[in-house]
Amino acid sequence: MRKPLVAGNWKMNKTVEQARSLVEELLPGLQKVESVERVLCPPFTSLMPVSAMLMGSGIGVGAQDMHWEASGAYTGEISPQMVKELCQYVIIGHSERRTYFGETDESVHKKVLAALAVQLTPIVCVGETLNENKANRTAEVVGRQVVDGLKGIQPELFPRVVIAYEPVWAIGTGLAATSEDAVNVVRNIIRPALAGLYGPDTAQAVRVLYGGSVTSANAAEFFGDEIDGALVGGASLKPGEFVKIVEAAVR
Ligand code: PGA
Secondary structure, eight states, X not given: OOOXXXXXXXXXXOOHHHHHHHHHHHHHHHHTOTTSEEEEXXXXXXXXXXXXXXXXXXXXXXXXXXXXXXXXXXXXXXXXXXHHHHOSEEEESOHHHHHHHOOOHHHHHHHHHHXXXXXXXXXXXXXXXXXXXXXXXXXXXXXXXXXXXXTTOOTTTXXXXXXXXOOGGGTTSSOXXXXXXXXXXXXXXXXXXXXXXXXXXXXXXXXXXXXXXXXXXXXXXXXXXXXXXXXXXXXXXXXXXXXXXXXXXXX
């Protein structure tokens, strides 16, 4: 039985003071839903105060990206060890990183290996663009992202990986995928690609989330046999909304 997981990706929002207020508003509601793994991913500058506030709460903290190298001359970057000091999770390969900052399947792969090496849980994002979707290339693109991003991992470490299927056209647009389409991608593309890499049992053990315009109004439609939770952007900045999405993930 896979434990549901809902993560809030705050993206480039909230100063330290604003992050503190948001956590204060979120905590009472989030703490009640223990059967769901709950994760907050604030910007780097707020990881320290947010992780201090969440200590002992049962709610996890994640970074939104990191470098794969342990240390060195990489101006502006954060290492896996630095993330590990404050976080249990790290988002890797978000489509905004892929689109605006040159993230590739190759860099995703290096980051996933680096995250697992320091016992972080990587939340690895995959998803096709609108043009790819229209050209019926979803299977090819998502399949390639899964295989190239997640190959060559020690099989015993692999079940810690979390995958987020986020169709790029659904992110921040208010136009979520239909649950039927999302379930189809997870069932017919993502899990078979994982099975090809690590066998059917591992493919079934891995948690796969949906992301892209998830709200409290549509969240419940996604959660079920194939989809184990959500990676939430915009709605994760609204305390009432985010708590309701987490509640919808209870099995
Ligand atoms: P959204 O973002 O919920 O605002 O669409 C999702 C994401 O980028 O992870």
